[in-house]
Amino acid sequence: MQGTAQTPSQPATAYTPTDRTVPTRSPGRASYDRESVHAILDEGYVCHLGFVRDGAPVVLPTLYGRVGERLYVHGSTGSRPLRAAGQADPGLPVCLTVTHVDALVLARSAFHHSINYRSVVVHGVARDVTDPEEKRQALDALVDHVIPGRAADSRPANRKELAATAVIRLDLGEVSAKVRAGGVNDEPEDLDLPHWAGLVPLRKGYGTPVADPGLAPGIGLPDYLAVR
Amino acid sequence: MQGTAQTPSQPATAYTPTDRTVPTRSPGRASYDRESVHAILDEGYVCHLGFVRDGAPVVLPTLYGRVGERLYVHGSTGSRPLRAAGQADPGLPVCLTVTHVDALVLARSAFHHSINYRSVVVHGVARDVTDPEEKRQALDALVDHVIPGRAADSRPANRKELAATAVIRLDLGEVSAKVRAGGVNDEPEDLDLPHWAGLVPLRKGYGTPVADPGLAPGIGLPDYLAVR
Known part of the structure; x- marks a missing residue:
């Protein structure tokens, strides 16, 4: 099902699979x-952050940034998951997922309809970032994640803004990517059915930037917007 | 921050807010x-489904469909969350989230960078769908969710495929939408800074369909693909 054959993983270049990161399906x-994991993470704007509150799951969309093997999520110091990460010891168990939908897969049979996608799922414990230098670096990474190069072309956070912003860190340890690529997988006996089959790619990219009226x-x- | 003013909610047209659906931020x-909730749900391809396994959160991307006030998710009968929903009584507590990113918001200050987005978060208990007619309707909804009109133009699932597919239902009861629209929110004292500010819309839509070689x-x- 993979679009490209991969060489066997070497310890230095791959995350170690665990019970949670080996899927039961496909x-x-x-x-x-x-x-591969870094590339999928770096292409996304929003992750879906899952955590447990009062025994029930909560999934919230939020921006994120990556610095090496660390992911960062930020928010108001008053937000519930960020507060929980700061209060819990050793931190807040989370699952952070990033997904790109690349194409719709239209098969002749309803059963084989699918989508081509690339996703990364990270399991771990989110910890409050208290070191000021790490916090600044994380906030730069969050801005540069949205538009590479943008952090240097904006006013950095001042003391008041830094105090109002909580940042949590999630290390990339228990991680997997999942990719569906390629074409339609119909049953041989369905190939002559009179239904169109194929891929419908989804368009991506920037539209025309709209300058602030003021x-x-x-x-x-800026060049980093004009080139796309 | 809402793009359009809304008339006060009437009981018949709105979900009742609960402690879980009133955000602490914004x-x-x-x-x-x-x-509004239905419109956001109907525009998405993939939801992020959160559940708790061994006390820890799990967030997986998956297709979904809507029939009135019910959402459906399907998968192999061997998949972990679907199995859990079938085994648990009264079902599996889940949080299902759908997010659209509409534009990047570039402010003069790093702090006010944001994105324009629309999201829906559904809390509830997912239950196994055992009624054959409801299951067929749910599977049609899943296919039509990807491409409206497609279910009628494909071979319906046969008995073997139906037996291999589990469907779970999540009622739309505890639901909220969250929308960030509009422009840049810089501080008044930052307006003269020499940084470009504005919105970068994200392009959406279908690319050119690629027919299956066979x-x-x-x-x-088909018309339902040609019109976009």
Whole structure:
């Protein structure tokens, strides 16, 4: 099912599979390759962060950033998961998932309809970031994650803003990627059915930027936006 | 922060807020309007389904469908959450979240960077669907959710496929939408900074469909794909 054959994983280049990261379905779609995981994470804007509150699951969309083998999520110091991560010892158990939908897969049979996607699931414990230097680096990573190069072209957080912002860290340890690529998988006996079958790719990318009406005179579109 | 002013919610047109669906941050972005919730759900391809396993959260991307006030998720009868929903009484506590990213919001200050998004969070208990007619309707809804009109233009699941597929249902009861729309929110003292500010919309839609190489002769692109 993978779009490209992969060489066997080397310890230095792959995450170690665990019971939680080996899927029960389509294990052939799973990958533990570090570069593949980083690439999927770096392409996303929003992750879905899961945690447990009062015994029940909660899943919230939120921005994130990556610095090496660490993911960062930020929010108001008043937000519930960030407060919980700061209060819990050793931290807050979370599951952080990033998914890209690449194409719709239309099969002749309803059963074989699918989507081509790339996802990363990270299990771990989120910890409050208290070191000021790590916090600044994490906030830069969060801004650069949305638009690479943007952190350097904006006013950094001041003391008041830093105090109002909580940052939590999740180490990339228990991690897997899952990829569905390629074409339609119909049953041989269905191939002559009179239904169109194929892939419908989803378009991606930036639309035309819309400048803030109050923009100071003489400020043109930055290169990091013009090139896409 | 809402893009459009809303009339006060009437009981018949809105979900009742609960402790879990009233956010601690930016409560003005929350909405309980039924039509708004349905519209956000119907536009998505993939939801992120959260549940608790061995005390820890798990968040998985998966397709879904909606029939009125019920959401459906399907999968192999061997998949862990679907098995758990069938075995647990009264079902499996889940949180199902759907998010659309509409635009990147580039502020002059790093702190006010944001994204324009629309999300729906559903809390509830997922139950195994055992009624054959409801199961067939749910599977049609799952296919039509990806491409409206597609279920009628594909071979329905046969007995063997139905037996291999588990479907779980989640009622829309404890539900909220959250929307960030509009422009940049910089501090007044930052307005003259020399940084470009504005919105970068994200493009959406279908690319050019790619027919399966084995398509039977004479099958053209269906209308429901050509119009977009």
